[in-house]
Amino acid sequence: MLELRNLSVHYGHKRVVGDVNLTLAPGQTLGLAGESGSGKSTVAMSVLRLLPRTARVEGEILLDGDDVRTMSWGRLRAVRWASASIVFQGAMHSLNPVRRVGDQIAEPMRLHGTPGSVRELLEQVELSAQKARAYPHELSGGQRQRVMIAMALACGPRLVIADEPTTALDVVVQAQVLSVLTRLVAEQDLGLLMISHDLSVLAQTCDELAVMHRGELVERGATREVIANPRHPHTAALTAAFPVIGDPAHRWAEQAPQPEPLLRVRDLVVDYGRTRAVDGVDLTVGHGEIVALVGQSGSGKTTLARTIMGLRKPSSGRVIFDGAPVPVKGAALKAFRRQVQLVLQDPASALNPRHTVRDAVAEGLRVHGIRGDEESLVSAAVERAELRPAELYLDSLPHELSGGQQQRVVIAGALVLQPRLLVADEPVASLDASVRGEIVALLLKLRHELGLASLIITHDLGLAWQIADRVAVMHQGKIVEQGSVEQVLLNPTHDYTRALLRAVPQV
Amino acid sequence: MSRFNRAGVAGAAILAVAALVAVVAPLLISADELDVTRVTAAPWQSPGAEFWLGTDHTGRSVAVLVAQGAGTSLFVGLTAAVLAVGIGTLVGVVSGHFGGLVAGALLRITDFFLVLPALVLAIALSTVLPRGLGTIVLAIGLTSWPSTARMVRAQTLTIEARPFVERARALGGGHVHVIGRHVLPSVVPLVLVNATLAVATAIVAESTLAFLGLGDPTRISWGAMLHQAQLHGAVPQRAWWFLLPPGVAIVVVVLAFTLVGRALEAVVTPKR
Structure with missing residues (x-):
């Protein structure tokens, strides 16, 4: 049904995709894996000729035997959506915010004159028919993504391309969306080309797996086979990067001795207007201990972290750091902030695009008016974060660095103040698989060398297994279960923890 | 993009010429040529070899007057724009950064000035205050800052929502640090573009006020020339040479500022 022959895509002189050969039969599910910049999305977009005009496409893209590259404009319009459709990533940006989702699902049917009803499509993706009258912002992320799937199926295509x-x-919502997608593909005998950086997601949905690396297809085969016996080193790196919960080989944290408490949170309540985001939380982080705070989005874990940092005022309850309550303002709060540092999820946006690495790392020193040789302090912190030699990086701007290097700069900016606690909000969620492991190792090394305690906020239970000493599970503003990693992740007692663990895709 | 740049370069070239004229003209033109009581030429002469652009109702050379007027127009335009953009930036950054009651109060004031017809307010101000160049600058500056304030506030809000500002706060940075290191550097390019466009608006406003007879009577400006032409009957005299040159000068300089502003805008706006 879909056949790519020697597909190459160039932007100017830069080759982003080279010599890709792929075939996909009806009813077949193929996962396309790769890191950011590997060219996997470019391949997907080329199938419906959606690449920008500056892209030079060579080779053949045969859709039911017709070459998409040479199709007339009218034929291409007819083929788009009716033969092959795309589920775009980021449903919030791909849906029109000012139109009802029902109208948006109906749009391709109207354009192509396809009969069918929006109600049926919504039912297929397990949404009630009333949702047709909703606007995108009234739906949750998972519901929006299901609307995108309904839209992709509107004209009865034979091939669906799902881009991340x-x-x-x-995890929980991901499991729901994946099950809807797999069921529909099986029921309607569709071809599915699914693109993801996450091998475990592909393993769950696809029979076959293709791995891309630097624009080239490096491996292709049955999913189980590829994951169990990767032949290409890049595939091996990708499979190794996703920790398996319960596997001792993926448990990198050595067990810390029972430490003295450094941070204690007592009965903390935070309200946003009428919504109670954090509801009576008790939490302890010891000296040099790594605690993972896990939960779904909206569980209040980020609000809890902000409150601990003193970025939000609690409605009631106390945060005690090193035996004294966290000050609320003035010089005392500033001094407290030297001790506790924040590492944000997306390093690209956590760094001011106009500041060089030197400025970004030195920012904390300047804010606190720390005397001494700024240059050597900054260099030391940058090297601590394993950007060596420091001189190579100090004058770079953030956009010249890779995601992993950017995150190291953020960490260096925190280290330069010699903090005692690091609060990291999804520190590896936006990083590529191969970089992820390096950052995790760095956090562990810092604990080992500097005795740096961390509170790691994540929805990723695999990360918790990899790095943490203790885990606290947060659900609807409350901590429903906490204890050592082995205890919570291997023998969960609360239903919610079990549900979370069940939703984790298994390789 | 390249089209804009070419237009921008053309605009910059025109501005360079205008600035040169504004600086050099007062040095070359003697007071006699501008003094109504000392000029010797006949009034209402049409353009010719001696007077390229003819003479006005008193016999002064229109070409000399236009050259002399460039300084006033540019000076008022630039200072009024700097004043307006300065106030606008201050109000915008403060209301965007602090929020709450301060922002509420500042925004209501902004709205007040925004809905008030600027020209009417400027006319009112220039009638109440003593006549002079300072008054004109003040009148234009005080009436044209609200749009800058709104825009700067919007930009400030987007910057404040970025994670790197949260990081700066978590590092212990206070208001001065966040505004000085993160907000202002991101707002400045926008403000510069806005200032260039504001100069164009201010020149038009100055000409309008002067045309209505509210300008500084001791100075020659393009708007004041149009006022004189209208007052002394250039139209019934069919003296097009008295009306057209100052009018064209205003149009060309305003257009030049707009072109430069647009070109700068294309440079500072991130490409998509």
């Missing part, structure tokens, strides 16, 4: 369909979703 679950990337922004948390």
